[in-house]
Amino acid sequence: GQSLEQPSEVTAVEGAIVQINCTYQTSGFYGLSWYQQHDGGAPTFLSYNALDGLEETGRFSSFLSRSDSYGYLLLQELQMKDSASYFCAVGSAAGNKLTFGGGTRVLVKP
Amino acid sequence: NAGVTQTPKFQVLKTGQSMTLQCAQDMNHEYMSWYRQDPGMGLRLIHYSVGAGITDQGEVPNGYNVSRSTTEDFPLRLLSAAPSQTSVYFCASSYSTKNEQFFGPGTRLTVL
Numbered sequence: 001g002q003s004l005e006q007p008s009e010v011t012a013v014e015g016a017i018v019q020i021n022c023t024y025q026t027s028g029f030y031g032l033s034w035y036q037q038h039d040g041g042a043p044t045f046l047s048y049n050a051l052d053g054l055e056e057t058g059r060f061s062s063f064l065s066r067s068d069s070y071g072y073l074l075l076q077e078l079q080m081k082d083s084a085s086y087f088c089a090v091g092s093a094a095g096n097k098l099t100f101g102g103g104t105r106v107l108v109k110p
Numbered sequence: 111n112a113g114v115t116q117t118p119k120f121q122v123l124k125t126g127q128s129m130t131l132q133c134a135q136d137m138n139h140e141y142m143s144w145y146r147q148d149p150g151m152g153l154r155l156i157h158y159s160v161g162a163g164i165t166d167q168g169e170v171p172n173g174y175n176v177s178r179s180t181t182e183d184f185p186l187r188l189l190s191a192a193p194s195q196t197s198v199y200f201c202a203s204s205y206s207t208k209n210e211q212f213f214g215p216g217t218r219l220t221v222l
Contacts, residue, residue: 042213
């Protein structure tokens with residue numbers, strides 16, 4: 001089976017930096033994805049890491065270490081609109097099953 | 111492009127009733143999936159399909175059926191609704207799980 005662990009909640013102020021960690025256990029690894037979901041909305045894709053290292057997309061960056069079964073999402077220059085839940089997800093050995101973590105709720109305060 | 115569409119947006123059922131949640135995509139994606147999301151929790155995979163005529167079970171398939179007769183459509187059937195199936199249901203599509211998953215707006219289902 002597969003399992004993912006991420007913190008349940010993080011609070012930070014506008015302009016700050018937040019790191020959301022994700023550790024996973026999976027039988028075969030097909031990349032680590034990150035999704036954002038605002039309250040009442042649908043998840044939207046943020047990033048995908050298949051190889052070790054850092055991927056940067058604007059204010060958001062995602063990191064993967066396959067040897068440590070670990071990744072993180074880095075949110076920089078936090079804005080109020082970044083208040084949302086963030087989910088990590090991994091693909092199964094066949095690559096066809098995507099398993100999501102329980103989500104990290106990020107609250108940005110003025 | 112409409113992306114991924116889901117109907118209905120809201121539905122209330124009585125225990126034992128059956129219904130079909132509709133999902134359609136116009137992006138020619140091979141991979142489609144259904145998730146349920148309970149309050150304050152992550153998404154759990156119900157069923158998925160890697161192409162027309164091919165479906166498989168996810169993490170929580172009991173009480174649900176799917177079929178994939180066309181690339182565009184992937185309906186989810188609740189056979190006999192139970193209160194434990196009260197949830198928000200999301201349909202998603204993509205070229206593969208290694209690519210960006212596009213989610214529909216969700217169906218909020220309440221079973222009384």
